[in-house]
Amino acid sequence: MFDKILIANRGEIALRILRACKELGISTVAVHSTADADAMHVRLADESVCIGPPQSKDSYLNIPALLAACEITGADAVHPGYGFLSENARFAEILGEHNLHFIGPKAEHIRLMGDKIEAKKTAKRLGIPVVPGSDGAVTPDQDALAIAKEIGFPVLVKAAAGGGGRGMKVAHTEADLQLALTTAANEAKSAFGDASVYLEKYLQKPRHIEIQVLGDGRGGAIHLGERDCSLQRRHQKVWEEGPSPVLDAAARAKIGNTVAKAMQELKYIGVGTIEFLYEDGEFYFIEMNTRIQVEHPVTEMITGIDLVLEQIRIAAGGDLPMSQDQVVINGHSIECRVNAENPVSFRPSPGKIQQYHPPGGLGVRIDSAVYQGYVIPPYYDSLVGKLIVHGKSRVECLMRLRRALDEMVVDGIETTLPLFRALVREPAIIDGDYHIHWLEQYLAGQKTD
Incomplete structure (x- = not known):
């Protein structure tokens, strides 16, 4: 196992990684820009290093600064989270050249799947259906x-x-x-x-279905079911849920096993997500993300598997946590990405959070790095936090989500909470009858049928 992990990211994902490290007994190093000096992950890490000014190119994307931080602190591994350098094959190679472990896939797989044309050719070769x-x-x-x-x-x-x-x-x-x-x-x-x-x-009204995979790099791989990410705005996911309201057990097993077999042949290591468009009972591969996903908590809630912890364990040479037949999908989970944005115009709303009250209770989870008095900087993405709920059924999950959204308070800035409070009461959402164009049509006041 690793002795010390440098977390090359910020915000809620940096805090999420830090928590997994603590549960594994691994020391942590937080890196931060000058704008993030008061960030929660910086406060809670064992050590912290400032790596540059606010602009990402001068800090979180600054590879020499990250290498220097590893050297200064004695970190032996780097977790990139999502975004920034998480799918930068050259970064993974550079870490290896400096005897540092990259907690993620092999550079060759990052590079392969980062080129959408080559990814599609590879998917076809591996027996994955393509558009x-x-x-x-x-x-x-x-x-x-x-x-x-x-x-x-x-x-x-x-x-x-x-x-x-x-x-x-x-x-x-x-x-x-x-x-x-x-x-x-x-x-x-x-x-x-x-x-x-x-x-x-161009498919007319498809769903966006993604399959979560976990590989050991030695020819072993399993799938952990699917997430439905069809509620999108400008191709950005807004609401994710699992299992999908439109898939049955047979369809789930068929596409899941196809994907797992492909990852076994590829000898993929770590977590990954294969994304599909789904229409008229057919799956069409669109891309693979070779990193932890923003919406990974949905899978964690319905499988009970800590994906970030397993990602670290496997990177250190560990085995898969279970066999495919031991994976059990339990209940239903929904995640809402609460952003610091105007809920109508979606204009970013950085600033100081005057009041903050996260919801609680059975089956409610908040992945967020904000706190009362925290100032959301204008330099990065506008994510305030992810509200994730779990229920024994989709109906229970929706009612729990409605209650949690009404309970959540974020004052001092504008957020997208009002949008989610409206969506959770929409008949089409309640019925699970939506597609990837539905949300934009809804926002434009157009028909969604």
Whole structure:
């Protein structure tokens, strides 16, 4: 086991990792920018090191500063959390070159799955169903048009590198295609330094279903069920739940076993998430995230498995916590991402939290690093915290979520709590009858059927 882990992140995920380390008896090092000097993970860690000014590029993305922090404190491993350097293959390699352990997948797997075109080719080779589309990058000429006609309009133009909705455009007709290709390529070049784009069939009302996997790097891998992340705004997840309201046990086992078998063949190590679009009973691979997910608590609540703890244990050479037939899905869980944003315009609302009261009670969990008097800085994402609830059934879970949302208080800044209080009372949400475009249609006041 590791002696000391440096947590190369901030906010709630840094605190989440710190808690897992403490339960394993591992010493912790918090790194922070000058803007995060009073952060909760800094207060609770065994040691802390300031690695730069507020801007991420000068602090949390500053690899030399992180290496120096490891050297100063004697850390022997680094946990990247999510975001920042968590899917940076070169960072994983550099750590290895300095005899430091990267708590995550092999660099080759990060690099492979970070390229959406190669990821899709690999998924197809491993027997994972994929969305119909181009086999590689396309150019804005007859090549793209021919492929689009073969796939059938509408088509989705997507950046080969990156994600988060950037470099992604829909072309409904031949006339739309040229502009979509140019716009997506320009966005991709600006955001990721790579203008390559490819085409996929645009599904009309799919669900976003993701499968959580855990591999030991030696050919062993299991799946831990699915999460339904279909409630999204601008391709950003807002509400996640598991199990999905639209999958039965047979569908879950079939896609889960397909994914687990693929990860066994890949000899994948650590946690990972394979994301699909699901429509008319069919799954279509869209990408794999080679890191811990923001929504991982949903899986923890329904399986009882501490994913971050297992991620650390396996990185240190440990075995899988159980076999596939020992994985049991228990009840239902929902996570709401409460952001410091105006609930209507979604304009960021950084500032000082004047009053803070997290909800409690049976089956209620808050993953947050804020506290009363904490100032949310304007330099990073706007996440205040994640409210996660668990119930014996989806109905019980929804009622518990409604109660917890009404109980939660965050004053002094604007938050998205009012949005969630409305959503949990919406008939379509209560019925589980929604898709990836539903929330944006709801916000625009359009029909959602």
